[in-house]
Amino acid sequence: AQSVAQPEDxxxxxxxxxxxxxxxxxxSGNPYLFWYVQYPNRGLQFLLKxxxxxxxxxxxxxxxAEFNKSQTSFHLKKPSALVSDSALYFCACQRGFGNEKLTFGTGTRLTIIP
Amino acid sequence: GAGVSQSPSNKVTEKGKDVELRCDPISGHTALYWYRQSLGQGLEFLIYFQGNSAPDKSGLPSDRFSAERTGGSVSTLTIQRTQQEDSAVYLCASSLVGGGLTDTQYFGPGTRLTVL
Known part of the structure; x- marks a missing residue:
């Protein structure tokens, strides 16, 4: 089974x-990894994969985002935050090859303070 | 269309009633997915359609849930005898390809279901 952890709420x-x-x-195997962003009362918007x-x-x-196989991590980054980046961010993985579903993390709420 | 559309955007129903949720995928996308977003369970996969293949129903939580996809395009998710724990946002996504090839899933705005 596949799982995704986002350690920070x-x-x-x-x-x-x-x-x-x-x-x-x-x-198991080679992961396919995704980041999505969700604004209030909106669906998920694709960011990168x-x-x-x-x-x-x-x-x-x-x-x-940087894929690090040894640390099994896929952290999302941005050099300079904007207030408009405030949203809920979800990381997801997919095993592929007959297993198409996305498995999501629990989400991280990002707040950019002016 | 320009994106995935879902209707209704909001649905309030009474416990025990049946509901139907609709999804229109992006034109030309062969793969369609349903997910559920709830406070207690987060984002969870429900069902996946790819072309004319048998759907992957492994995520459906009970036999009260069913889905169909007509003509390889529009999909309807049906929940029979709704329960309060069915209250959630139901999200639909589509992708250009599936069946073992990975492509980006694009999501609709969701249907917020409230069961009283």
């Missing part, structure tokens, strides 16, 4: 500072 960052939202995973190749992936709105 809440992350507060001052505007302009770098931000990190943590994610670790457990999945790692399938293979370069460990650093870049996504929407200036976000990036």
């Amino acid at each position: 809440q992350v507060n960052v001052a505007e302009g500072n770098p931000l990190t939202v943590k994610c670790t995973y457990s999945v 790692y399938i293979t190749g370069d460990n650093l992936v870049k996504g929407s709105y200036g976000f990036e």
Whole structure:
């Protein structure tokens, strides 16, 4: 079975500072990893994904994430936070090859303080 | 369409009633997924359709839940004899490919179901 952990329910960052939202995973084989963001009363918006190749992936709105196989982590990062980045962030993994479902972490609420 | 659409956006029903939730995937997407988002359970997978293949129903929580996909496009999730624990946001997603190939799942805005 696959699982995703987001160890922080809440992350507060001052505007302009770098931000990190943590994610670790457990999945057999090569994982496919995703980050989604959810704004109030909205569905999930895709940010970025790692399938293979370069460990650093870049996504929407200036976000990036680094795949670290030895630490089984896929942390989301941004060099300079904006107030508009405040939202709920979900990390997800997929095993692929006949197992298409996404398994989500519990989510991290990111608050950017002006 | 431009994105995944779902209807209704909100549904309030009484315990014991049946409800139907609708999902219109992105045009041309062959794979369709239903998930449920609730306070107690987080985001959980319900069911997955890929083309004409038999759906993966492994996430459906009970036999009160069923889903169908007509003509390879629109999908309906039906909950019979609703219970209060069914209250949640039901999210639909679609992707261009499936069946062993990974592609990004794009989500609709969800249907918020409240069972009184």
